[in-house]
Amino acid sequence: MVELPTRTEGQTQIVVANMDRIDASVAIRFKDCMRDVTDGGGQRCILDLSKVQFVDSSGLGAIVASMKQLEQGRRLDLAGLTPMVDKVFRLTRMDSVFAIFDSVEAALDTPG
Amino acid sequence: MSQPIAPIQNVAPNQCELVFPGLDTYTRHALDAVKTKLSRAGVAKADRERTEIILAEAINNIIEHAYGAEAAGQIQVRMDVTHDNITLTLTDSGCPMPGKGLPKKQEADLNCARSDLPEGGFGWLLIHQLSDKVTYVRHGSDNITTILLRRQNR
Numbered sequence: 001m002v003e004l005p006t007r008t009e010g011q012t013q014i015v016v017a018n019m020d021r022i023d024a025s026v027a028i029r030f031k032d033c034m035r036d037v038t039d040g041g042g043q044r045c046i047l048d049l050s051k052v053q054f055v056d057s058s059g060l061g062a063i064v065a066s067m068k069q070l071e072q073g074r075r076l077d078l079a080g081l082t083p084m085v086d087k088v089f090r091l092t093r094m095d096s097v098f099a100i101f102d103s104v105e106a107a108l109d110t111p112g
Numbered sequence: 113m114s115q116p117i118a119p120i121q122n123v124a125p126n127q128c129e130l131v132f133p134g135l136d137t138y139t140r141h142a143l144d145a146v147k148t149k150l151s152r153a154g155v156a157k158a159d160r161e162r163t164e165i166i167l168a169e170a171i172n173n174i175i176e177h178a179y180g181a182e183a184a185g186q187i188q189v190r191m192d193v194t195h196d197n198i199t200l201t202l203t204d205s206g207c208p209m210p211g212k213g214l215p216k217k218q219e220a221d222l223n224c225a226r227s228d229l230p231e232g233g234f235g236w237l238l239i240h241q242l243s244d245k246v247t248y249v250r251h252g253s254d255n256i257t258t259i260l261l262r263r264q265n266r
Contacts, residue, residue, distance in 0.1 A: 057172065060234055091237070
């Protein structure tokens with residue numbers, strides 16, 4: 001079950017990845033759900049990954065695809081990466097592709 | 113709905129053997145069974161985490177490439193934990209590895225336009241980054257992939 005609750009703070013959309021794993025078994029649904037949820041959203045979207053304990057390469061690909069799905073000029077930032085997820089982003093050097101923040105609050109404090 | 117996987121019982125204390133269908137919904141249960149064994153064997157946290165990432169990617173590769181669009185066969189995972197090493201042996205009856213050899217550790221060029229960013233191909237990179245040795249053999253109609261991790265004890 002892919003749940004992506006969303007809220008807006010000013011101009012910024014926050015999407016919460018409400019699952020403990022983003023892996024091959026949910027990657028496609030995650031990507032599709034992100035497309036729906038971010039449709040018509042603001043210039044900046046922050047994906048809150050603080051509940052996610054594990055992301056495999058399929059999950060990583062789905063997060064990249066979610067960013068690519070946004071229209072030109074919109075950005076997807078990541079917040080609250082837990083240690084194993086952070087490790088996977090660093091090993092694949094995806095930490096150079098996304099702006100990554102310790103928390104949603106920290107992301108909101110830093111202008112997009 | 114997939115079921116938790118019961119490890120095969122009559123193996124040595126620091127061994128674990130599982131057989132399960134090559135379907136995405138079982139991967140998580142295979143990882144859970146292996147993680148339980150790693151904890152019981154006293155393996156340190158970072159080593160357990162490396163093992164989980166490597167095994168997830170190796171299983172994904174079998175499901176996606178060895179079995180692919182064909183009806184999935186079984187995957188057998190064996191793990192041996194010694195004082196110095198963790199050895200994972202994965203056996204499947206899917207297609208052979210293209211070119212009969214392992215994909216190389218290829219780092220993607222991420223310095224490109226957003227629309228050109230890769231969405232895949234990270235699996236082998238992660239396996240190579242986190243393990244110490246990977247071997248592959250084709251044995252009859254089976255693929256046998258062996259992955260060695262030297263325990264870092266952290």
